[in-house]
Amino acid sequence: MGTTIETDAQLPGKPPALEISKVTKGFAHRRRGFQQVLGEVSFSVDEGEFISIIGPSGSGKSTLLKLIAGLESPDQGHVRLTDEQIAAPSRRLGVVFQQHVLLPWLTAKQNVLFALQAHGASRRSAAERESLAEHWLGLVQLSEAQDLKPGELSGGMQQRVGIARAFALESEVLLLDEPLGALDALTRHALQLQLLRLSEQQRRTFVLVTHDVDEALLLSDRILVLSHGPQARIQQDLRVPFRRPRDRTAIESSEDYLTLRRELLESLTAQP
Amino acid sequence: MTTTPRALQHRARRERTVFQLKSAGGMVLFAASFIAIWHVATAGYEDGGLAPTPLASGQRLIEVLSSAFVHNPPNEVGIVFHLAASLQRVVLGFGMAALVAIPLGLLLGTSRVIHDALDPVIQVLRPVSPLAWLPLGLALLRDSQATAIFVIFMASLWIILVNTIDGVRRVNPLYLDLARTLEATTANRVLRVLLPAALPGVVTGLRTALSTAWLVIVAAEMIVGDRGMGTFVWTEWNAMNINSMVVAILVIGVTGLVLDRSIAQLHRLIPAN
Structure with missing residues (x-):
């Protein structure tokens, strides 16, 4: 890193x-x-x-x-x-949309799998795609929920499926x-x-x-x-300029953070 | 009053039972008063004449049902064979209409250009009574069976088509954006995104079309059928069997109800959310 x-x-x-x-x-x-x-x-x-x-x-x-x-x-x-x-x-170019845009008739895992196979030719076997989908859902802590449909997930979980889907596309x-x-x-x-x-x-x-x-x-x-x-x-x-890996608390208490934040807010509220 | 979950559950169940009993009682009461009024209104026609009485209609119902499976054409054909003939025409005409209208609707729903080109034709043909196609069908097909199916086809086609287009138009455009960003193949985009997302419109179209088809087949068979519920109504009328009309209405109504309830099962395919 x-x-x-x-x-x-x-x-x-x-x-x-x-x-x-x-x-x-x-x-x-x-x-x-x-x-x-x-x-x-x-x-x-x-x-x-x-x-x-x-x-x-x-x-x-x-x-x-x-x-x-x-x-x-x-x-x-x-x-x-x-x-x-x-x-x-x-x-x-992978996209994570503003709303989650999961297909409601598919489970979380099926949604990720659909992204992996939608373009037809895939260099991966079905088993490889499946383990890839599970891997990414695991990384966003959704292994337990992978067989639930979007309607059964909270807003945050839905968006995490969307993120897992975008990442899985590589x-x-x-x-x-x-x-x-x-x-x-x-x-x-x-x-x-x-x-x-x-x-x-x-x-x-x-x-x-x-x-x-x-x-x-x-x-x-x-x-x-x-x-x-x-x-x-x-x-x-x-x-x-903050170093990675970043730590939220450390960043937010730094002097630079406050300066940048003020600068950004001024810039955002400036009238054209 | 106890308020344990068990007691609450028990009370809820009892309230539901009471409600169901009340509805059932109301139904019986309504049916009884309907028959009573009917009986009074048709008093004096017991010895025949052109009004069905409850009693004679009931007898006729038993007669028709007890000879339901008699098959000795052309004079003795049981009600089951009439019903089967009508159902067969409806299933064939409706099925062919669905096979044409759903793919066409998916196409017209997604392509503005093709839709706008074909829309005037659809709008002009849609309000035409399906029966108006009947003489044309006879002239072109020269076959009464094929003509009846053709009329049902025409009766169903526009309804399924228009509802499918509407269903496609209501699909969340972000689903299609998603399909594009995934570079989905056309087959995947249509079959795995568009069709399931448009399903509410498609199912509404199928359901409305099937009940319309069932309405139309009776009328069509009065004209072309040598068998079918419409033919049954028409031959019984010509034989002055007025009590058979009540029987026919009952059979047609119950069948229509069963058809509607069966196709309504398609709604289960539609995902919640």
Whole structure:
């Protein structure tokens, strides 16, 4: 487990894991006309980096994530995944949705298995897929609940299945769209720690959309602040210098934490 | 008053029994007064004439049921054979309609372009009484059995189609986003995501279509059938067996109820949540 403070010390010539360049996106509304949600947004994410995108609600955070996921296509600009331009959703990009999006007629395990076999050809045997699904459900402490249907699980458990499913896909990049936003404070707190542990053990590239400053500070190496929409832009790009593995209590009582937190909150509440 | 869980459970059970007894008593009372009013209203027709009396209808019911399995065509055909003929037509016509309408509905529900292209046709043909297809069926198919099935097909098709489209439209769009991010194959997307998610609409369509088909078959058989519940009604009417009408209504009603209850079992397939 290495420190990620020096994530910009990349090998020369090595492309970033994810590159978003000059992306714009607007939607046509029946009454309000054309609304430019994102004005030119550019940033790149290095391999193994955990970045968070925060911004006021309605700033287009989720739109940005959908563009990266390939679920929407940008009006201008492009999204690149190392060497490949993203034009459609890809298994190289795993998504954890805002709502849990589990298929209600399948059990927790079947939901993970479905993700593993949905694209047809799989290099794994059925038994391998099964043990992979069980492995990931175990890592989010759901072994006991693997044969329950989503309707029988609490909100936190449902979202943990969603997280296990995204991790099980072994995508290079994981996109998390306010995954904990709909949960109560206590559950959210516990799941933040679980995500922290998983992300530090897994060394993948993460993009988290959140409106929770503390969540962003706990989990990320870098925080991008999106300005108030329409025509949202990245108005700040903050490096989070805490060492990994991180300890929540230690971080939250540090001087840097308070400074960063104040800076972020000021940035978020600043009027355009 | 005791309040142990056991006592509470016991009391709840007793209250439920009392409620059920009350409902059953009400039912008997209602049936008895209905028959009494019927009896009074048709007094004076006991020796025949064009009103069924309770007593004569009851006798006729026993007659029809006791000769239910008589099979000596063309003059003596038991009610069971009429019923079987009607059910067969309904099952065939309805089944073929389901085979066409469910896949078509899944397609039209997902493709806006194809839907908008075909929608005017659907909207014009949907309100047409299924019986209006009957002469066309006779002309094209030149066979009364095939025509009856065709009419049932037409009666069921639009209902299943429109409800399936509606069911697909109500599918949580995030399920489809999920399928896309997983790069699901078309077969997996349609059969393992779209169809189960659209099932409430599909089942509603099947259920409504089956009861409509059962309504329509009786009318259709009055015109084309050489056998069937509709034929039974029509031949008995021509023979002035007015008491048979009551028997026919009872048999048709009970069968319709059984059909509806059986297909309603499909609702069990729909997941909670």
